[in-house]
Amino acid sequence: MSSPFHIVILGGGTAGWMAANLFAHRLQDEAVQISLVESPDIGIVGVGEGSTPTLKRFFSDLNIPESVWMAECNATYKVSIRFSGWSPGMGPDDYSHPFISQLDTFSERPFHVNCRTRRLGLDVETSPDKFLFNGYLADKQLAPVTPENFPFRIEYGYHFDSAKLGEFLKHRAIKHGVNHVQTQVESATTHQNGDIAELTTKDGQHLAGDFFVDCSGFRALLLQNTLGVKFRAFKENLFNDAAVVLPTGAMKNPPVETRATALSTGWCWQIPLTNRTGNGYVYSQDYLSADSAEEELRRHLGLLDADIPARHLSMRVGQTEQHWSHNCLGLGLSQGFIEPLEATALHLVQIGIETFLDAFLEGGMTNKNQLSYNKAMSERFERVRDYIVAHYKLNTRDDSDYWRDNRNNMTLSEPLLQLLDVWYRKGDLTQEIQRQNLASHFGSTSWHCLLAGYGTFPPVAPNQPGTGDLFEENALEEFFTRCALNFAPHTRHLTGK
Structure with a gap:
């Protein structure tokens, strides 16, 4: 190990900069240097996003007042999720899941x-x-x-612009000593024992480190591509693998809840921000084409004739077989993703960082607790997956094969x-x-x-x-x-x- 111990985070966005801030906060008394490497040419998946109440703890632990960050991220408060049209066969038109x-x-x-x-x-x-x-x-x-x-x-969560939150957390992390390296990483090399040794960039730099955090998104350059950790898809009981996103204007009186409305082949989120409303249709490409999904979303929002460009996103739902392998921790999309229903993505990132830091420090900044950490995180993903699966299994819609196939799916x-x-x-x-x-x-x-x-x-x-x-x-x-x-x-x- 070098002195100081060098932790290299690959990738920015909300996950990367959240990790940088928590690492800097928890390791401030250790001889640790933290670097975050991100390409200025690679965009992030920045949309209107909702959180669970764990995010309130994140800001509280870092002593960041709501008055400081919320306005910069167009944030609103969130106290529940309202589900509409998921179970018309049993009577309720909608129901809410309050925190x-x-x-x-x-x-x-x-x-x-x-x-x-x-x-x-x-x-x-x-x-x-x-x-x-x-x-x-x-x-x-x-x-x-x-x-x-x-x-x-x-207890409550928030709605916020994830791209703006990433920017806010970036400036704070840099202010607290995180080294920001702007360059594109092309590959990584390993030591003979399989640990990652260094990152090689497009402009010929070699960035060595003692520990690496993979926040490179679905491409998972370190955890999956370099270390060969396998990905286990949840496709057998979570069908959705795509989304189309369309913003609309801000609501005059933004609600304090996210709305999830069932459509023909999935569901549409409605996330109220102070400057706009985030809308997105999460669906399965096995049942619906991208063009048809966009048309249905526009019709749902009353935007068939509006000249507002849509963004199309792909999703890979599942988790890696190991979240911590060798000297590398996967976070965010590189470790796994469970579709956005119930807003668990950032929740799992935060839990992953907090649990890792506890295990890493208790183990003397070694791999001593790697096995127990992987077991705990895998269990987290599995049980969150079960709760999301139940939404689809219990549906009583009968307007498409998509909903009938979800209801008849016995892979539980x-x-x-x-x-x-x-x-x-x-x-x-x-x-x-x-x-x-x-x-x-x-x-x-x-x-x-x-x-x-x-x-x-x-x-x-x-x-x-x-x-x-x-x-x-x-x-x-x-x-x-x-x-x-x-x-x-x-x-x-x-x-x-």
Whole structure:
């Protein structure tokens, strides 16, 4: 090893610069030099993007106030995801999956109990947004910024321009000592033991390092091409492999939720930013051509005659067999990608960096904990994949082969099969999630949101006792409505007016 220990990050974008900032922050007391190499000629996949609440922790850990970064990245607040048109056969036109906050301590158990009661045939309230406080903020278009006199922590994410966020994080990382090298890397060479030795650039530079982070996108120059780590596709149960993107104007009153609307061969996201609205149609090329997808998206947005250029993106859904191989860590698209439903891409990047830094430092900056890290990250991807697969498996649309084939697909993991079996057998889903140790991925309340939101219940029994609805008995609507009086409109926080 050299002194100082040299970490080389290949590729910028949100993943690369997020890694650079977290590495610089966590390793500031170590004898470490950090360089990020990116080509000024290679663009990034910069679109309107949504996050989970983990991103709030990222900015908090780095002591970056929302007032500093949000305006620069055209960001808005996000408290939930609303799904429209996924399960018309079971009744609900749409449902929401609100982020779970400390305040929901009072309502999660009533929600779980009501879902089980409804599975037994009783006609009780099971709408997720009725039981979770962020559902009320979304309905009233209130920002989740917690007043000083409000004693509960509210969890939320953001919508933002990913290209602008990458730029913001780049300037911060450079300010904190990260060496920015602008050149195009063409290849990498290895030592006899298989470790990466150096990167060779188009202009003849040789960049040596002790540890490398591959953020080179789907081309995965280091992890897959140089080290030969194999990629395992999720194509057998996640069909989507492409997207077409079209921006529209900014909304006058941007909602605090992402919308995911089912279309003929996939779904369309709607992400409200302060300067525009991001829209994209995620679909499968096995069922729909790129031209047809663009036409359908334009029709959905009312833009058939508008002269707005569309961007077409390809996706490779799956994960590498190892996320950390030799002296190289894969992050972002180079390590794997699960389609954008539920906004898990950046979440997995952040978890990947944080978990790696813990393992790397505990192991004395060696490969001591490589095996356990790879197992943990692979499990993360698998379980996130299961939750996304469930959206497609449980759909009740009948307007195309795409939706029917998704519903009839039996290539499901054993953990997912067991969860669905417990639900349909009217068992205790929370207990099953605890038995499988799944709570660190999508917890019990998230699974209840999905299954109840889709209306996966038996017919209501003919004789109703008229009691047993914990939503009514606990007066949850009044409780949450009064709590919401403490919060201000979303637009007021964005504009200051």
